[in-house]
Amino acid sequence: MDIITVENLNKTYETYRRGSKFSETFKSFFKREKVIIEAVKDISFTVEEGEIAGILGPNGAGKSTTIKMLTGTLFPTGGTINVMGYTPHKERAAYVHNIGAVFGQKSQLIWDIPPMDSFNMNKAIYSISDRDFKYTLDKLTGLFEVEDIVSKPTRVLSLGERMKCEFIMAMLHKPEVVFLDEPTIGLDVIAKQRIRTFIKEMNAQGTTFILTTHDLEDVEQLARKVVIINHGQKVFDDKLQNLQLVLGSKKIIHLMLTSPRTDIKIEGTEVAEKKSDYEYILEVNLANSSINTFIRNLTNMCEFSDISIKELPMEKIITRIYEGHGVSAV
Amino acid sequence: MVGVEIMNYIKNKIQVVKAVSMVTYKEWSAYRTHSMVSIFVGPVYFMVQYFIWKAVYSGNSVLNGMELSQILTYFGVTALIGYLTMDFADWNLQMLVRTGKFLTFALRPVHHRFFALSQKIGHRILGLLFEFLPCLFIFVFIFKVNMIPASPGWTVLSIVLAFLMNFYLNYIIGLTAFWLVQSTSIRRVYQLLLGIFSGGLIPLVFFPVYLQKLLFFLPFQYVSYVPTMVFTGKYSLAGIKMGIPEIVGIQAAAVLLAALASEAVYRASMKRFTGVGA
Amino acid sequence: MKSNYPGIYRECIKVSFATAATYRFNFVLNAIIMLVSNVLFPLVTILIYGSGAGFPGWSFYEVLLIQAVFTLSAGISGALFNGILWVTMRHIIEGSLEIVLIKPVDCLFYLVASTFEPDSIGLIAGGCIMFAIAAGNAGAISLLMWLQFLALFLAGLLVMMGISFIMAATSFKWVGNSRIPEIFESIKSFGKYPQSILNKSAAAFAAFVIPVAMVGCFPAAALLGKASMPMFAAVIPCVLFALSGIFLYKYMIRLYEGVGG
Numbered sequence: 001m002d003i004i005t006v007e008n009l010n011k012t013y014e015t016y017r018r019g020s021k022f023s024e025t026f027k028s029f030f031k032r033e034k035v036i037i038e039a040v041k042d043i044s045f046t047v048e049e050g051e052i053a054g055i056l057g058p059n060g061a062g063k064s065t066t067i068k069m070l071t072g073t074l075f076p077t078g079g080t081i082n083v084m085g086y087t088p089h090k091e092r093a094a095y096v097h098n099i100g101a102v103f104g105q106k107s108q109l110i111w112d113i114p115p116m117d118s119f120n121m122n123k124a125i126y127s128i129s130d131r132d133f134k135y136t137l138d139k140l141t142g143l144f145e146v147e148d149i150v151s152k153p154t155r156v157l158s159l160g161e162r163m164k165c166e167f168i169m170a171m172l173h174k175p176e177v178v179f180l181d182e183p184t185i186g187l188d189v190i191a192k193q194r195i196r197t198f199i200k201e202m203n204a205q206g207t208t209f210i211l212t213t214h215d216l217e218d219v220e221q222l223a224r225k226v227v228i229i230n231h232g233q234k235v236f237d238d239k240l241q242n243l244q245l246v247l248g249s250k251k252i253i254h255l256m257l258t259s260p261r262t263d264i265k266i267e268g269t270e271v272a273e274k275k276s277d278y279e280y281i282l283e284v285n286l287a288n289s290s291i292n293t294f295i296r297n298l299t300n301m302c303e304f305s306d307i308s309i310k311e312l313p314m315e316k317i318i319t320r321i322y323e324g325h326g327v328s329a330v
Numbered sequence: 331m332v333g334v335e336i337m338n339y340i341k342n343k344i345q346v347v348k349a350v351s352m353v354t355y356k357e358w359s360a361y362r363t364h365s366m367v368s369i370f371v372g373p374v375y376f377m378v379q380y381f382i383w384k385a386v387y388s389g390n391s392v393l394n395g396m397e398l399s400q401i402l403t404y405f406g407v408t409a410l411i412g413y414l415t416m417d418f419a420d421w422n423l424q425m426l427v428r429t430g431k432f433l434t435f436a437l438r439p440v441h442h443r444f445f446a447l448s449q450k451i452g453h454r455i456l457g458l459l460f461e462f463l464p465c466l467f468i469f470v471f472i473f474k475v476n477m478i479p480a481s482p483g484w485t486v487l488s489i490v491l492a493f494l495m496n497f498y499l500n501y502i503i504g505l506t507a508f509w510l511v512q513s514t515s516i517r518r519v520y521q522l523l524l525g526i527f528s529g530g531l532i533p534l535v536f537f538p539v540y541l542q543k544l545l546f547f548l549p550f551q552y553v554s555y556v557p558t559m560v561f562t563g564k565y566s567l568a569g570i571k572m573g574i575p576e577i578v579g580i581q582a583a584a585v586l587l588a589a590l591a592s593e594a595v596y597r598a599s600m601k602r603f604t605g606v607g608a
Numbered sequence: 609m610k611s612n613y614p615g616i617y618r619e620c621i622k623v624s625f626a627t628a629a630t631y632r633f634n635f636v637l638n639a640i641i642m643l644v645s646n647v648l649f650p651l652v653t654i655l656i657y658g659s660g661a662g663f664p665g666w667s668f669y670e671v672l673l674i675q676a677v678f679t680l681s682a683g684i685s686g687a688l689f690n691g692i693l694w695v696t697m698r699h700i701i702e703g704s705l706e707i708v709l710i711k712p713v714d715c716l717f718y719l720v721a722s723t724f725e726p727d728s729i730g731l732i733a734g735g736c737i738m739f740a741i742a743a744g745n746a747g748a749i750s751l752l753m754w755l756q757f758l759a760l761f762l763a764g765l766l767v768m769m770g771i772s773f774i775m776a777a778t779s780f781k782w783v784g785n786s787r788i789p790e791i792f793e794s795i796k797s798f799g800k801y802p803q804s805i806l807n808k809s810a811a812a813f814a815a816f817v818i819p820v821a822m823v824g825c826f827p828a829a830a831l832l833g834k835a836s837m838p839m840f841a842a843v844i845p846c847v848l849f850a851l852s853g854i855f856l857y858k859y860m861i862r863l864y865e866g867v868g869g
Contacts, residue, residue, distance in 0.1 A: 011866070073709035075866040089865065097712045106704040112627045121722075124619040125713050127612050153630065367787040374794040377810070378801075382652070385805035386661045393661055518641050526648065536655040 003177060003208050004047040004070070009079035011040040011065050011232075039065040041232040042079070047210060047225065052203050054223035054240075055212040058314040062232040063212035067181050070210065071101050083177060097126065100175035102166050104182035109154045115165040116150045119172060126173035133172065140168045143201060144194070160191030167198060171207075178202075180211035184218055196221050216311045220244075230318050247312060247320055251291065253282040255298075256306035266297045346440060351452030358456050365460035372409045372465045376473065379405045394535040399476065400562065404533055406475040407558045412530065413461040414454060415493045415553065419446045420517050423504025436603070443501055443596065450497055480563025484574050488560040491581045495552045498588035499524075505592075508599040529555030534567055542568035552584045611713050620721040628726045639730030646682060647734050649800060650675045666802045670832055673742035677831075678800050678824030680735030681761065683728050685768030691723025692716075693789065696776040701784050705864060716773070716857050749831055756830035763843045764799075764822040766850035771796070771818075773853030780860040799823040816845045 015035050040062045047053040057063045068074035069081060072088030072095050081088055086095040102108075109118045123133045141147045144164040149157060157165070163183070170178060180199070184192045199222055203209055213219060219226055219240065226243050228236035236243065252272065255264075260277035268289055273281040284294050291309065298304070312320075358364075380402060387398040396404070423446065426432040435442040469475045479485040503520050510516060525531060527550035534542060534555050545551050545567065556577060559565040565577045572580075628635040650672060657668040696719065699705040708715050743749065771792045778788050799820035803811050814821040819842055826839045 013866075068706055071706065071710050073706040073865060077866070092709070093712060096710050099710070101706075101710045103704070103707060106702065106707050108707045110623060110627070112630050113623060117623055117626060121616075121619050121623060122711075124612060124616045125711050125718070127615075361785070363782060364785055364787050367785070367790055371787075371790045371794045375797065378794070378797045381805045381807070381810065382656075382663075382801060385663045385802075386656055388664055390661050393659055515637050515641065518645070522641075522645055522648070526651065531648070532652050532655055536659055538658075 001049050002046045003049040003051075003084055004045075004053075004210070005080075005082040006046070006070070007044045007080045009040055009043045009066070009069065009081065010077045011038075011062075011069065011074070012077050013037045013039055039232050040069070040076075040229075043227075043229065043232075043234045044079075045227050045234065045237050047208065049208055050203070050206060051224055052199065052209045052211070052222050053225045053227065054219035055210065055227050055229060056214065056216070056219050056314070056317070057212075057229040058214055058318065061229045063214075063229055064181055065232075066229065067179050067210070067212050071099065071179050072096060097173070098176050100170035100173070100178040102163075102170045102178070102180050102183055104163075104180075104185040107154075107162065107166065108169050109162065109165055111155050112153060114151045114153055115157075115162075115169070118154070118165075118169060119150070122169055122172050128173055132174070136172055136174060137168070140171055143198060144168065158191075160187055160194070163187060163191065163195060164198075167195070171202065175207070177208045177210065180209060182213055183211055184213065184215060192217075214314050216314070216317065220311075228317070228321060235318065236321050247317060249286040250312055251284050251286060252310045252312060252316075253280075253284055253294075254306075254308045254310065255280045255282060255304055258303045258305050261302055264301070266294065266301065269294065343444070346444065347448045347451060350445060350448035351455065354449045354452030355456055358453055362460070365456060368413060368457075368461040369464045369468070372413075372461070373468050373473070376405060376409060376469065376475075380473070394533070395566065396533060396535065401533065402473075403476050403562060404558055406469045406473070406477065407561045408530055408554055410462055410466060410469070410477075411489055411492065411554060411557050411561075413457045413465065414489055415496045416454065416457060417450055417496045417500050419450060419497055420500040420504035420520075422446065422449070423501065424507035424514070424517070427504075427507035432603070436600075443592065446501065447497055450493075454493070479561045481560075481574060484578055485557065485561045488557040488578050488581060491578070491585050492553050492557040495549065495581070495585050495588055498585065498592045499549055499553070502588075502592050502595050505595045505599045508602050524550055524553065527551065528553045529558065539568055549584060549588060552581045556581050613713070613717065616713060616718070617721045621724050623722070624724040624726055635727060638727040642686070642727055643730035643734040646731050647679055647738065649797070650738070663802050663805055665804060669742050669745035670828075671802060672738065673746055673831060674802065674824045674828040675800055676735055676738035676742045677761065677764075677828045678796075679731065679738055681764050681768055681823045681827075683731035683733075683735045685765055685772065686728035686731055687725050688765075689720060689769045689772035690728075691725050692719050692772055692776040693779060695719055695723045697779045697784060697786075700780055700864075705861075709861075709865070715861055716854065719776075743831065746832055750833075753831055753833060753835075756835050757827050760822060760827040760830050760835075760839065760843070763819075763846040764824070764827055766846045767819050767822050770846075770850040770853035773850075773857045777853070777856040777860045780864060796820050796823060799825055801825070815839075815842045819846045819849055822846050 013036070015037060016033060043062075043066065045053075055063050055066060065074065069076050070083065070088060072086075072092040075089045083095070084098060086098075088095050109115050110121070119133075119137065122128070128136075141150060144167070146161065146164050146168070149161050150165060150168075154162060154165070167183075183199075184195055187195065196218070199209055199211075209222070211218065211222065223240050226236065226238065226240055227234060228243075236246075257278045257280070262277065263274075264271060264280055264282065266282075268285045268287075270283045270285075271280060272283045275281070284291070286294075383398060383401045383405075387393065387401075391397065393401075423432075423442075426435065432442070435445065438445075466477060470477045499520075503517055506516050527534070527545060527548060529551060534545060534551060537545075551567070555567075556565070560574055560578060563574065565572045565574065653668070653671050653675065656662060657671075662668065663671060696705075699708065705715075708718055711718060775788050775792055779785065782788060795818055798806065798810065798814040799822070801824075803814065803821050803825050806814065811821075815826075815838065822842055826835075826842065829835055829839060
């Protein structure tokens with residue numbers, strides 16, 4: 001059953017342009033030039049109940065604008081949104097009782113006092129009964145192993161600990177749908193993993209998650225369904241497996257050599273960029289061979305001083321989808 | 331040869347002032363509407379003063395040696411001079427120290443104080459265009475206040491000195507950030523004292539005589555009261571009347587003292603700064 | 609589901625005192641500085657009366673009473689309403705108003721409640737002391753006069769609330785302008801003096817357009833037995849002013865949400 005339906009969603013903004021010369025700044029005191037920006041163009045998609053859906057896209061693609069409209073905090077210019085039978089921006093007061101949200105870069109915790117006080121604040125705001133509050137809180141703090149942390153002032157917590165508390169804060173009123181805007185941004189590998197485990201755990205208990213991210217790993221580990229947005233338009237909308245089919249299982253290798261080479265030729269490997277005779281960026285196809293095989297081949301061939309293995313960057317994903325595979329899925 | 335070197339030195343300094351003030355001007359142009367607040371606030375406060383003093387003078391024609399028209403000119407001129415000399419070098423400096431960005435200035439071949447002064451020049455050019463001139467027009471053409479200085483030359487000189495005085499004092503206050511974590515409270519206390527004793531609140535001749543005497547030895551009156559009185563052409567405080575050249579001379583001496591003091595505090599700060607950094 | 613607004617407000621006050629307790633030193637310092645910088649303006653009155661002059665028809669203590677009432681009003685409204693300007697400004701600059709909008713409570717209410725400002729306690733105390741000195745020298749005050757005072761004083765608080773909301777609403781459009789308060793601070797100063805010194809149009813403005821006379825002068829006049837019909841009539845514009853503040857702020861939230869944009 002679809003819990004979210006978005007049809008032909010649009011959002012346009014007006015903003016101003018300003019020059020930088022003395023005379024221009026002087027002029028801008030009196031007159032400014034208007035510019036219209038289309039942040040979201042005609043986007044449609046659905047999310048099923050109990051699903052984890054990932055909205056993927058580079059910075060400034062319109063992900064945040066979309067999630068703001070889904071949470072009812074931004075009015076669409078056109079199109080319709082239906083979440084759990086509500087039109088979010090029209091029935092916000094009733095709607096927001098049933099949703100939770102974590103904005104990776106905007107803290108809901110009160111900086112100078114312990115998270116526990118912030119939790120109590122939400123208890124009052126969402127009218128959570130004492131019993132429910134205690135039960136949910138114990139469960140969540142247990143799951144995250146933050147029983148001691150919640151009574152320390154927020155400002156002394158690490159980013160990872162704070163994120164965990166942000167999640168608890170967003171889940172206390174047991175929302176059916178939770179929106180996550182860049183939930184893992186800025187976190188280290190271990191903290192990222194903890195957050196992802198938590199999301200999976202909560203999802204297993206029935207909560208639907210919608211997350212925006214520019215990190216392919218978030219989507220690969222969590223989502224069953226992926227929507228990719230670029231320049232405000234939907235460029236991909238399908239199951240995760242189908243995205244992986246389009247992208248292939250590829251990794252990006254950043255390589256620093258100890259002695260110069262004019263080229264690197266290994267089976268199943270392409271040179272994506274040659275920065276110099278010492279520095280290469282390679283794209284490795286892991287469909288037929290493993291990363292171990294690749295490394296073995298590489299060490300037989302040359303000596304290197306530094307190597308890093310990364311996911312495909314957002315730009316590559318977008319290009320690949322434009323190359324013809326993904327758009328047909330729209 | 332020495333002459334050429336000095337010329338080059340001066341040329342270089344002027345280049346720095348030009349570049350820095352231009353950048354500051356542009357930077358603050360983004361906040362264009364901030365300056366425009368003054369165009370409203372200045373005249374409104376003036377109106378309040380007008381009503382207050384008109385009522386006060388309804389029973390007296392002269393108070394503490396000042397007539398109503400003089401008082402009104404006083405408040406108009408004080409406001410306008412405020413736009414020309416306004417400064418927050420203290421705030422900038424203590425932010426640089428607190429955030430550790432001061433280090434980047436310690437590495438530049440320009441004395442930070444000179445840099446800050448250039449910034450202030452750019453900032454006040456903005457003030458001249460968008461605060462001073464509009465308010466001047468409002469005072470002259472709408473409120474019909476007499477805005478013709480008794481002696482333009484001395485007035486400009488005195489305002490320039492007030493500009494420097496305000497800058498050096500603020501700079502010294504900003505330097506306290508090297509010693510105090512919470513220099514904000516020092517700043518606020520200083521701003522409070524300046525507000526009262528510079529003459530912005532009420533002409534200093536209204537204070538008890540012993541306070542007026544004391545004010546000769548405090549830096550505050552040189553920021554606002556002195557240039558305003560120079561504008562009107564008559565200076566007196568604590569019953570002492572002085573010619574315009576004399577009081578501007580005293581003001582210049584006070585500015586020199588403030589400059590020396592700021593250099594002394596600066597050197598002590600640098601010792602402390604590098605001491606902490608090591 | 610109906611929200612428990614008194615409960616939320618209580619929780620907010622608890623949090624703000626908890627925060628103040630964390631930074632005790634700062635809290636005391638802020639309270640003192642706020643007091644000193646806000647009780648400066650009677651100095652002008654003291655110096656004027658000290659020079660043997662004064663406002664015709666008003667004794668020194670009568671004028672001081674006006675300024676005591678004004679200070680008290682500034683202190684109370686400072687605690688209750690002032691924080692909304694700064695929090696709105698911060699949310700607009702950081703684009704983070706969403707975190708308030710996703711809460712199932714009225715946005716304006718929540719922002720007002722969560723910015724309760726305990727620092728104003730110093731100012732309230734200062735206002736009380738000034739008030740005691742001035743009222744003690746003002747002659748006998750009857751119960752009726754106290755009641756009249758209370759009614760007008762509350763109307764004055766409505767004006768202060770309206771001003772806070774209008775300022776905060778302005779900051780939606782006038783992004784990051786920390787000088788917005790100066791505008792209203794200058795207008796408020798009309799309420800710090802006997803209204804008889806103003807000319808007709810200024811007095812009408814201060815009584816009926818932006819009714820700042822209700823913040824200081826009118827309630828004090830009631831205590832001095834100088835209350836008149838027009839003063840009570842001025843309660844109506846006070847209520848309207850407060851309502852317009854609320855509407856303007858809510859309108860700005862709607863714009864922020866991009867209605868019709």
